[in-house]
Amino acid sequence: xFRDALLVLGKDLRIEARAKVTLRQVAPFVVTVMVLFxxxxxxxxxxxxxxxxxxxDSVPAAYVVPGLIWLTLLFALLLVVSRSVSIEExxxxxxALRLSGLDPAGIFLGKAGAIVVQLVALxxxxxxxxxxxxxxxxxxxxxxxxxxxxxxxxxxxxxxxYGALSSGLRSRETLLPVLVMPVVAPVVLAAVQAWQLALVGxxxxxxxxxxxxxxxxxxxxxxxxxxxxxxxxxS
Amino acid sequence: xxxxxxxxxxxxxxxxxxTLSWLTGLAAGASLALLTVLGLFVTxxxxxxxxxxxxxxxxPATAWVAYMAFAVTSLAGLLWLWPRxxxxxxxxxxxxxxxxxxxFTGLTLVLGSLWGRATWGFWWVWDARGTSTLLLFLLYAGxxxxxxxxxxxxxxxxRTAIGALIAFIxxxxxxxxxxxxxxxxxxxxxxxxSGVQIHGLQLFxxxxxxxxxxxxxxxxxIQRTRLARWEDELExxxxxxxxxxxxxxxxxxxxxxxx
Numbered sequence: 001x002f003r004d005a006l007l008v009l010g011k012d013l014r015i016e017a018r019a020k021v022t023l024r025q026v027a028p029f030v031v032t033v034m035v036l037f038x039x040x041x042x043x044x045x046x047x048x049x050x051x052x053x054x055x056x057d058s059v060p061a062a063y064v065v066p067g068l069i070w071l072t073l074l075f076a077l078l079l080v081v082s083r084s085v086s087i088e089e090x091x092x093x094x095x096a097l098r099l100s101g102l103d104p105a106g107i108f109l110g111k112a113g114a115i116v117v118q119l120v121a122l123x124x125x126x127x128x129x130x131x132x133x134x135x136x137x138x139x140x141x142x143x144x145x146x147x148x149x150x151x152x153x154x155x156x157x158x159x160x161x162y163g164a165l166s167s168g169l170r171s172r173e174t175l176l177p178v179l180v181m182p183v184v185a186p187v188v189l190a191a192v193q194a195w196q197l198a199l200v201g202x203x204x205x206x207x208x209x210x211x212x213x214x215x216x217x218x219x220x221x222x223x224x225x226x227x228x229x230x231x232x233x234x235s
Numbered sequence: 236x237x238x239x240x241x242x243x244x245x246x247x248x249x250x251x252x253x254t255l256s257w258l259t260g261l262a263a264g265a266s267l268a269l270l271t272v273l274g275l276f277v278t279x280x281x282x283x284x285x286x287x288x289x290x291x292x293x294x295p296a297t298a299w300v301a302y303m304a305f306a307v308t309s310l311a312g313l314l315w316l317w318p319r320x321x322x323x324x325x326x327x328x329x330x331x332x333x334x335x336x337x338x339f340t341g342l343t344l345v346l347g348s349l350w351g352r353a354t355w356g357f358w359w360v361w362d363a364r365g366t367s368t369l370l371l372f373l374l375y376a377g378x379x380x381x382x383x384x385x386x387x388x389x390x391x392x393x394r395t396a397i398g399a400l401i402a403f404i405x406x407x408x409x410x411x412x413x414x415x416x417x418x419x420x421x422x423x424x425x426x427x428x429s430g431v432q433i434h435g436l437q438l439f440x441x442x443x444x445x446x447x448x449x450x451x452x453x454x455x456x457i458q459r460t461r462l463a464r465w466e467d468e469l470e471x472x473x474x475x476x477x478x479x480x481x482x483x484x485x486x487x488x489x490x491x492x493x494x
Contacts, residue, residue, distance in 0.1 A: 161401060165394055169384055178380050179398065182373040183405050186412035193416070208415065216408055223404065227397060230316060 001109065001225075004102040008110025013117060015087050022118045026079045030122050033072045034129045041068075045134050065136040066195030069126045070188050074155070076122050077184075078176050080115050081159035085167050094167065098232055108160055108228035112221070115156040123148060140198040143206045147194035150213035154187045157220035164231040187216055252461065259454040266447035273440045287353035291437065294346040296444035297339050298368065300452045304336030305375060307456075309403040312396030323467065324460070326392035329399060331459030333378050335452060340372040363414040370409045374402040388467060 016022055038045050044064050088094035097107060130136040138144060162179045166172040190209040197206035274292035281288035311329035314320045347365055352358050359365070378398045382391060 158401070161397075165381070165397055169386075171384055175377075175380060175384065178373075179377040182370055182377060183401060185370050185373075186405070186408045189412045189416060212408070212412055212415070219404055219408070220401075223401065227400070230393065231397060233393070 001103045001106040004106025005109035005113060007102065008097075008107050009113040009117075010110075012084065012087070012111060012114030016114070016118065021083050022080060022121070026076050026083075026118075027122060027125055029079065030072055030076050030125055031129060033075060034068065034126065034133065037068045037072070038133060061130070061134045061136045062199035063196055065130045065134055066192045066199065068134075069123070069130060069195070070151070070191050072126055073119060073123060074181065074184065074188060077115075077119060077155050077159050078180060080118050080122075081163040081180070082173060082176060084111055084115055084160070085163040085172065089168060094232075104229035104232050105225040107232065108164075108224040109221075111163075112153075112156045112160040112224060115159055116152050119152045119156060123152065136199065138199070139201055140203040140206070143194060143198045143203050143210065146210050147191050147198070147206070147213060150210065150217045151187050151191035154213060154217040154220055155184050157217065157224050158183050158187075161220070161224050161227065161231060164228065187213065190216070252457065256454070256457045256461070259450060259457060263447070263450035263454045266443070266450055270440070270444050270447045273436070273443065278436050278440050284354060287350060288437075290346055290350045290353070292440050292444045293448075294343065294350055295441065296448040297346060298343040299445055300448045301336050301339040301343055301368075301371070303449070304332045304339060304452060305371070305399075305403060305406070307332040308336060308375075308378070308395075308399045312399040315392055316396045316400075323388070323392070323464075326388075326395060327460045327463035327467075328456070329392075329395050330382050330463060331456055333375055333382065333395065333399060334459065335455050337372065337375045337379050339448075339452070340368060340375065343368055344372060363410075363416065366413045366416070367410050370413070371406065374405060374409075375399075378402055388470075 041064055045061065045068075088097060127136075127138070131138070159180055162176060162183075166175050166179070169175060190212045194206040194209040194213070197203065197209070270292060274289050278289070278292075280286050308329045311325045311332065315322070315325035315329060344365070347368065348358050351360055351365070378395065381398045382395045384391075384394070386394065
């Protein structure tokens with residue numbers, strides 16, 4: 001299963017390295033959303049952040065930036081998942097993958113893994129952008145890293161399952177957000193809470209949220225491993 | 236012979252379902268009428284909440300039906316996915332129950348909003364239970380949307396079943412995440428270990444509302460499941476009719492060619 005997962009992961013990342021869709025399309029989208037958030041949340045993120053920077057250690061940024069990062073990442077997830085599905089639809093690649101005899105669980109882990117790698121790259125971009133544009137100051141690296149890693153795995157697992165479910169559908173672009181966003185709502189909530197608590201220095205209160213993220217990731221990775229065969233059968 | 240026997244069995248089943256439909260419809264109608272009388276005329280306004288307390292006789296019951304409907308959807312989806320128990324009936328039940336569940340979740344939200352306005356002064360409060368219900372509504376609205384995407388019968392059934400399962404296992408995660416987030420809602424009054432806080436006729440009317448709305452759910456389920464079966468038959472019949480028409484065209488062409 002893990003050998004098959006590595007094969008599929010390598011394949012998806014090689015396709016991305018050649019086509020550079022995430023780099024050339026999703027990454028600029030992520031930066032654009034961040035800039036638009038500055039306009040949308042002008043009072044907190046721009047005006048008060050500069051004032052607070054000299055007075056109270058940039059508290060507004062600590063409360064708003066986690067939401068900005070995770071909502072933007074959620075939008076990016078939809079694009080990355082859609083891309084992950086579309087590469088299997090071209091030239092009958094999906095059929096070839098099914099006929100290859102690879103373990104469906106391995107295919108799931110490989111595709112989810114490729115989505116994780118791309119999301120991590122986008123997260124780095126978002127964090128650097130938040131530090132640059134909104135004076136966000138990171139604290140409690142262990143809490144931040146655990147929450148981010150688990151939330152990314154959970155989101156990628158759900159995205160991969162629904163991606164396979166919506167494969168071949170003309171209405172995939174409109175259907176995916178309706179399906180994925182409510183399911184990953186607990187991840188967004190938990191990740192935002194953990195990040196906020198880390199950024200304002202209340203690290204101890206952040207760990208229960210990490211436990212929720214562990215449960216979410218375990219549940220949906222297990223579901224994908226068990227059900228991906230049925231999902232592939234359908235598409 | 237076999238076809239005649241199948242048709243006879245199907246006829247018997249149709250008449251049984253018809254009778255069941257009538258009986259459930261009558262029971263649902265009668266219990267709703269009785270609930271209306273009890274809820275609006277027999278029970279008294281509350282000392283604290285006034286007339287708004289009458290929402291107690293509809294709001295918890297619609298929430299109960301919504302949860303029951305989603306549980307039925309998941310169970311029917313599982314039965315369809317399991318190869319040994321796979322039957323078109325399970326898919327029809329899953330689809331019907333998901334749609335009814337979304338309607339009842341919507342009703343729960345609207346009634347909860349009305350109650351919130353009457354008691355807290357706001358149409359919407361971000362409390363744990365209300366937020367969970369809103370997310371539940373959105374989760375299953377997605378499943379229903381997935382079901383309405385044009386597809387073959389098997390593909391649609393598989394999508395509904397898997398989509399419903401993904402949503403169902405999310406329900407406890409949504410519940411706990413939102414509960415930790417914040418809560419303002421009243422704690423469950425009937426199931427509290429310290430004892431029941433609602434008394435007498437009020438309690439009876441509320442419990443009766445669970446029966447009445449469950450009957451409404453059962454009646455709607457029968458109607459929606461039958462409708463889904465007729466749609467399937469129409470689709471299959473339509474294809475058969477098209478094949479027959481095409482074949483007759485072909486034979487006419489042959490007759491024309493030989494004459």
